[in-house]
Amino acid sequence: MADTTATATPETTTTEDGIRRRDFLDIAAVSAAGIGGLAVVYPLVSQMAPSKDVLAASSTEVDISAIEPGQAIKAVFRKQPLFVKRLTPAEIEAANATATGSLRDPQSLADRTKEGHEDILVTMGVCTHLGCVPLGAAEGEVKGEFGGYFCPCHGSHYDTAGRIRKGPAPTNLEVPEYEFTSDTVIQVG
């Protein structure tokens, strides 16, 4: 085997079989590089998801004993405002008087509160339109046309049960997962 090819024209010297073997090897090697490259993407994407400390800090306890009827407090849940409101009998009545079927996001007050605690309304203080904080939780703030919350950014009106009644918001104020750990303490998240 003294053949030495001096120029770079492998196509002319490889046999039919050789070409196939070469193609297979090249494709395998390039595919392996591609798989490796894709594998690298996973941690690079994953690192931007919430880190362990952020996920662990996603539960909050709120003491509701000091809330008078008609008052609300603002707490913080997942770095976002949380409204906890004790409804007056009149507000409960107003909420129940509304026909559920006519609403944009049909839910009754009972759907949005815990059994035995229908006067405690727990919602995120985040407008479902574009995320502003609605007014109405603090003393003296505008409560909107329906006596609940009003978002000043784009004029969404929520009723006493925190349901969307007028304006661009698509859904009711979100009720996060929570439970009563005692009669006066709720744990959110």
Added chain:
Amino acid sequence: MSFPWARQYEPKNGLTKFLDERLPLPRLVYNAVGAGYPVPRNLSYFWNFGVLAGFFLVVQIVTGVVLAMHYAANAQVAFATTEHIMRDVNWGWLMRYAHANGASFFFIVVYLHIFRGLFYSSYKAPREMIWLLGVVIFLLMMATAFMGYVLPWGQMSFWGAKVITGLFGAIPLVGEPIQVWLLGGFAPDNAALNRFFSLHFLLPFVIAGVVILHIWALHIPGSSNPTGVEVKSESDTVPFHPYYTAKDGFGLGIALLLYFAMVFFLPNALGHPDNYIEANPLSTPAHIVPEWYFWPFYAILRAFTVDFFFVPAKLMGVIAMFASILLWFFLPWLDKSPVRSGHYRPLFRKFFWFGLIPAMIVLFICGGAPAEEPYVMLSQIATAYYFLHFLVILPIISSVEKPEPLPYSITEAVLGSDKKVVKGENTSPAV
């Protein structure tokens, strides 16, 4: 510019034709690292390290950008956010270890790349500009690595920042104001940490820019090769793709194996334990040492122990340390031997293997050792040789040395004959 036999890019379909007429990026790639770039056919594995250096630059930029998403450059929390990355961020430990060891591997491959350049005199005409840009890249790398090491705000970070900025304090008259200006204070603190972070983020992109110039300059004369004989004809070259893409792919595989073995199984082997102690301005570590890749230069800095006439020892050390790298800028004009490759230069080869390499090893060891005997005296001898080698021996032997006979061409060196000159003796069938 290229050799006349370089393959021409031909757009094959509508999309590439469209692109070629408007933004000929595929053509640029084809001519730079594709089949359009003819490369000497006899490159050894020592020619792999340029591509590897580029690869590790990309690794550093990608992992660094990710780390910057989680790190906070504030002396109160810098150490804690580094631990936050290690403990809580998804795959944060992998990103940080990949970045820390990536710096080491970047330097390893760049040192091998420089070693290649020194032995094969890749700095000689017509490739001076490639070499000069390479030295600029190396200086930028050193600055970037130094500032990056400060960011975790451990003990070595803090004291490294203090000691290295203290070097500028050696400059007569203006030294101290310069040091205070560099730090934005009287000791490293928030001001220093923030500017180091800013520059540490910026400089890699400057490096990437100079790398592009480095490659541009390379494509003017084309790659050098182990014989040092310039390309004469088409039979001396092969297209970069697929020949050297395949060879670089294999080299990359080996480099990645070693790199990830370090990242996953010995991630702290190249670091210093003291940097896991939070910075404490009131307590200095027992031995302040820089990262391993600075050891040879740190040894040169410390080798000057007595005042030299009117120059204080401290200033002399600083001058020598900077001079030890800056003198590389003059290499193309110091070494005037007409022969490039060390393989054909008997005298140069002896000084290279039995002088420069042992001196570098001694400097490396002494730079990492405490400043005590015998390390100080050993580093003094090695430092003396270092300067003698580049500034005295190289200029002299390039005049007095009688080089060994060179092959006529690369083809002859590879095949034993070149049919263009030795007609009739070629045993290979005509292709």
Added chain:
Amino acid sequence: MTKLLSVRLVAILVGLGFTVAVLWGFLVGAYNAATEEAAGHVPYEHPKELSWSFDGPFGKWDKAQLQRGLKVYDEVCSACHSLKFVAFRDLEQIGYSEAMVKAYAAAKTVPGIDPNTGEASTRPGLPTDYFPSPYPNNVAAAAANNNAIPPDLSLMTKARGDGTNYVASLLMGYQEPSAELLEEHPEAAPGPGLYHNPYFPNLNLAMAPPLTSTGQVTYDDGTEATVEQMSKDVAAFLTWTAEPTLVKRKQTGWPVLIFLLFATVLAYMSKKQIWSAVKPKK
């Protein structure tokens, strides 16, 4: 040509200058070394080579040991040393359930704010809290410990060379200095408030021996709490606190290296195949 020659001439002169300057220092150093007696170092011992479940490329945590180590930290070390980078929630990684972690955290007192007055106060811990520091700040820590601030232990085993072995060796290494040592290095005798320990670099440690007797800690799993056992357990625990991801790191490493080996072999074969067309054959 004369210009280039002058470049080389200047280089030779500069090179000789540096050489003379550095060798001058060498001569002065050599003279000093010959005429002065070098100050010897106090000899200290390197950590013992102990074996750990998490050693080696296939190492795993021994969770029972980590839990024992937590108990030693809790009952002994935590009196003086903080563990500020470890959160209670992290304890789920060493085999405790969510409820156990919650109860463990609630039993700890962490700094808080009185919700009614806003004044600094304390409250029971939550899983998201970090281990509380025994001292409110460094000044208090220094004042309570004869000016030697007890270091945070979160990263201790990474902050010392051969850290796990070092911590274990140090904890079981307290002893009286030998007569030979004191004869040879009188300066090594422990001063007031210092304790001799051959594994500590200057032999004199401000920390009083923390683990002194068998049964100092009562292990829940019935393991006999000898000083050696407690030292090893707490060293293992501190290895976990220093790098909770250590085992995951090693376990991730194997598939990566095996894949890379496979890909590299493929790359080599592909490279050989491609080059076979132009390589001279033997």
